[in-house]
Amino acid sequence: MLAVLVGVALTLTACLGGPPAIADGEAAHGFSLPPLLNSGKRISLSDYPNQPVILNFCAAWSQPCKVETKVLELFYRRHPGLVIIGIDSQDSRAAGLRQLTASGVQYPVAYDPRQAVGGLYGVPGIPTTYFLNSQHQIIKTNLGWLSIHKLQRAKVIMDASPSTPPP
Numbered sequence: 001m002l003a004v005l006v007g008v009a010l011t012l013t014a015c016l017g018g019p020p021a022i023a024d025g026e027a028a029h030g031f032s033l034p035p036l037l038n039s040g041k042r043i044s045l046s047d048y049p050n051q052p053v054i055l056n057f058c059a060a061w062s063q064p065c066k067v068e069t070k071v072l073e074l075f076y077r078r079h080p081g082l083v084i085i086g087i088d089s090q091d092s093r094a095a096g097l098r099q100l101t102a103s104g105v106q107y108p109v110a111y112d113p114r115q116a117v118g119g120l121y122g123v124p125g126i127p128t129t130y131f132l133n134s135q136h137q138i139i140k141t142n143l144g145w146l147s148i149h150k151l152q153r154a155k156v157i158m159d160a161s162p163s164t165p166p167p
Contacts, residue, residue, distance in 0.1 A: 022121050028055065028136045029120040033110035036088050037100045043085060043110040045136060052158040053132040054084045054151075057118050059091040060099035062126045064145040069103040075151045076107045082155070084108075089115040089126060133161035 022028070032044040045053065056072060058065040069086075076084050086109035088096040093111060100109055112118060121130065124143060131140040131154045139161045140154050 022130070022138055022141075024138050024141055026138055028053075028130065028132050028138055029117070031110075031117045031120065033087065033112050033117060035108065036086075036093065036096050036111035037105060037109040039108040039110075043108050045085070048083050048085075050134050051083050052134050052155075052161070053136065054082070054154070054158075055087065055130040055132060056084065056146075057087050057089050057121070057123050057126055057128045059089055059126045060095040061091060065127045066099060066103075068127050068145050069099065069105060071146055071148060071151070072107070073103055073105050075148060079155070085110065087112050087117055089113070089118045089123070131155075131158050133158055137161075 028045060030045050032042045032046075035041065035043055045055075054072075056068070058069060060066070072084055072086070076082055084107040086100075086105065086107060088100070088109055089112045091113060093113070096109070096111065110117075115123065118128075121128075127145060129142040129146055130138050131142070133139050140157055142150060142154065
């Protein structure tokens with residue numbers, strides 16, 4: 001009986017849990033979302049061909065995101081040419097704008113209230129950050145808050161990652 005219950009629980013978890021998170025080494029999914037801040041047009045990963053990208057899923061209701069957004073903004077200002085795309089997920093437009101404005105964010109932030117793109121990526125929680133190489137392969141994933149030290153280490157890996165996929 002216990003084995004049957006465990007089997008049912010595992011099946012339900014697999015069916016209801018959504019897609020699994022994209023693993024490091026896999027190609028990032030393309031997307032196009034409306035802007036929330038710092039863009040006059042839809043924000044798409046394809047707008048940054050041949051450039052490494054930091055893709056950050058955040059929300060104003062998340063306490064770690066409030067700190068992380070300020071850290072990302074500081075890192076962005078210290079590294080001209082760095083591409084960071086924020087994706088405000090499962091949030092109201094007003095709350096997202098208040099949070100980003102209060103943090104002085106200058107990088108583009110897309111609006112994804114239903115977490116459609118987060119679903120494609122299998123984002124397990126907020127905040128989650130994906131570091132992509134210039135071919136938009138995921139080379140590192142960070143679950144939870146970021147620090148300047150984590151960003152510096154990830155940027156070194158992004159910059160050193162091959163610009164073409166291995167054979």
